[in-house]
Amino acid sequence: MFLHSNATSHKWAFGAIAELLDNAVDEIPNGATFVVIDEITNPRDGSPALLIQDDGGGMDPEALRRCMSFGFSDKNLISTIGQYGNGFKTSSMRLGADVIVFTCHSKKRMLSQSIGLLSYTFLRQTGHGKIVVPMVDYEFNASTRKFKPMLPHGKENFSSNLSILLQWSPYLTEETLLKQFDDIGQHGTKIVIYNLWLNDDGDLELDFNVDAEDIHISVGPKVIQKGHHPKPVFDHHIANLYRYSLRVYISILYLRLPESFKIILRGRVVEHHNIANDLKFFDFILYKPRVGGSMEAAVVTTIGFLKDAPHVDIHGFNIYHKNRLILPFWHVVNKTNRHGRGVVGVLEANFIEPIHSKQDFEKTPLFQKLETRLREMTMEYWECYCEFIGYQRKKKSSPVSVPSQHGLNMKRKEQASAMELEHAKRPSGSGSYAADTLHIGVEKLASSNELQLNDKETILMQANEKLHLRLMGSEQREKELKLKVEQLRSELADKKLEYSRMLAELESIDTMKMEKNDRNCKLHSFLGHTSTFITG
Structure with a gap:
């Protein structure tokens, strides 16, 4: 009941999704270049599930335990959006009854894979009086080139947690569970929220069918009939559409984002809107x-x-x-x-x-x-x-x-x-x-x-403020241009290498053609002599 009541702090589904996107954006300093939001199918029962995945630094086993705990945050309050240590729990539980997290982390030559499950369904149906969060961890063995279980609390504890994961998560075997790491790589986090909540009409609150490249809230803009002329209930302006279209909302969610970072909604990049x-x-x-x-x-x-x-x-x-x-x-x-x-x-x-x-x-x-x-x-x-x-x-x-x-x-x-x-x-x-x-x-x-004299001083102060703001804008623009120049230089170097490779390939083809023509000429000459000999 605590999980359920805690999630009600989010009255709006898109606000809960934004919390999860904040975690990915906070990973930009750690190398994150994208976050994906998409619909996937729950392999256990075929129902829709929500996927949110980034390629940030990921979490080691201890960091995942802190993430799945309540009220803990080790984020830098000055530079990050998140600060209360409660966003992941409240937002995921607001969107669905259950969430499973897969995360990879590389640190000090140790590569780890961790899985954690926060399940309202599991806790309620098993009658637990406290919040139990099963987790399992694996570490990469350099000698065998495989991942092996980490057993800080013994093999029996690991087996018990794994059994709960296989029974209550969408994945029925350890093999399919570990297969979820295939597209994460050495660092990153994948969140799968399933058993999504329904609205008062008994429909999924998140509508994946209205637009194949968007996610809507089911009570989004509809068309009503007035005489013979249909009129939209909501004006199709960004100020109204953000309430019902996730793509529109995400486009204005951040004041600025680096060009190197992309938010990908259902296979298409969200264009930033200022x-x-x-x-x-x-x-x-x-x-x-x-x-x-x-x-x-x-x-x-x-x-x-x-x-x-x-x-x-x-x-x-x-x-x-x-x-x-x-x-x-x-x-x-x-x-x-x-x-x-x-x-x-x-x-x-x-x-x-x-x-x-x-x-x-x-x-x-x-x-x-x-x-x-x-x-x-x-x-x-x-x-x-x-x-x-x-x-x-x-x-x-x-x-x-x-x-x-x-x-x-x-x-x-x-x-x-x-x-x-x-x-x-x-x-x-x-x-x-x-x-x-x-x-x-x-x-x-x-x-x-x-x-008067005081007025002139005021004008000078205003002019100084204006110049200061312009200077700040110019400095920021200079940084952006320098970054763009470096990117273009890198792309130019790649193109030069590609040009050299293609030129060498073309020269090789020309050489082969010349050799072929030379052989054809010799063969033609030989056949001419042979024909003359036979005729003679």
């Missing part, structure tokens, strides 16, 4: 909340209108934490007065902590402060840009504001062109949190005779 690329008239806003007294965090938010605005009634912020999407299209304003329609933002907020399921944040004062600032940000942006998508800007008759030491309120030219608007400075607006916000872009400023 939501910021869907925006027009976009702006960059630097938000600096105070964290722990005097220490500050810095968050750059990209905000703009969706390219389809105002035709799609979608808005909200996509908030990432340590590269991972936590809140997709989070609504911070209501749509009753259409203010904020089509306004979408993207930011990475590492200064707030997500809850265990990674589908929301802890409701701390810092989070509430962020929510208020994003709401203000939306309304300020709307007031500046709404007329460019067909809405009338609200007229204000308020007197000219006095610049403060924290920010500069400036008057924008009324007739700025759309091209200029994308690069113009946005007004900082008012509000209790505007003092923590610096805006990027200072091209359009009021005349110098209207500026």
Whole structure:
């Protein structure tokens, strides 16, 4: 019952799959280049099962035991997504009743293979009062070139665990059990979740039949009849489709991924989708909340209108934490007065902590402060840009504001062109949190005779922030280009070798042709002489 209740922390099946993908992404520093998500068939009863496999560093026997235990994590909290030591158990149990793990690990000339089973079915049907996790380990014997059982607790304990695995896993013999390592190699992990859960209608919650290259949630977009014209219940926009299409959700799940790492869903690579690329008239806003007294965090938010605005009634912020999407299209304003329609933002907020399921944040004062600032940000942006998508800007008759030491309120030219608007400075607006916000872009400023000394200092600070961000972006781009150059050099070297090989092969063929022609000429000459001799 603990396993079952623990799994309910995930209310969404895709959120559970994302937890397992996080473990694979965390293995990128250990050499992981791919993670595969696919449907396989349970050989015991022919039912569908979910496969998730990566080529990361894998786990040694002790690491697998820690993985199958509760509340333990040895991950680096600074660099990794996972941190609570509970994600694997909660996510796998959320998707199905049973999960079996195969993992290979190579360390200090020791190559090991380990198998572990976490089975709700086994525990319930055998009436266990505690969680029992059978595991078996094998190590490579260099002299025999084969894997042999590891017996740290004796042969009887190994045999007992193996017997449970063969009885309750999808694999009936030790031979078929060990065959699962054939496509893993010397390092990597394979997870098979079987006895998948059903929805309230008695159907599999994960639908593998709608799209052969995708996995859907069974209550996904459907078509209803209204008169003679079918209309979709859900608009086919990424902001809606991610709820029902795993491929769409994975495409926006990570803010950035190295080119060397691929997520392969049902045989096809998932193309990464940067939501910021869907925006027009976009702006960059630097938000600096105070964290722990005097220490500050810095968050750059990209905000703009969706390219389809105002035709799609979608808005909200996509908030990432340590590269991972936590809140997709989070609504911070209501749509009753259409203010904020089509306004979408993207930011990475590492200064707030997500809850265990990674589908929301802890409701701390810092989070509430962020929510208020994003709401203000939306309304300020709307007031500046709404007329460019067909809405009338609200007229204000308020007197000219006095610049403060924290920010500069400036008057924008009324007739700025759309091209200029994308690069113009946005007004900082008012509000209790505007003092923590610096805006990027200072091209359009009021005349110098209207500026005070403090205002000039503010402009210089803004320009400095802008240059700093550009420098950071340039440095990152330089690293990416250098990596690309190395890859191209490697590919060029391979092509040169291939060219040399093919050239040598061609020369060999030409030589053979010349030799053949020479032999044919000699044979023809010989036959001519012979014919003359016979005729004579």
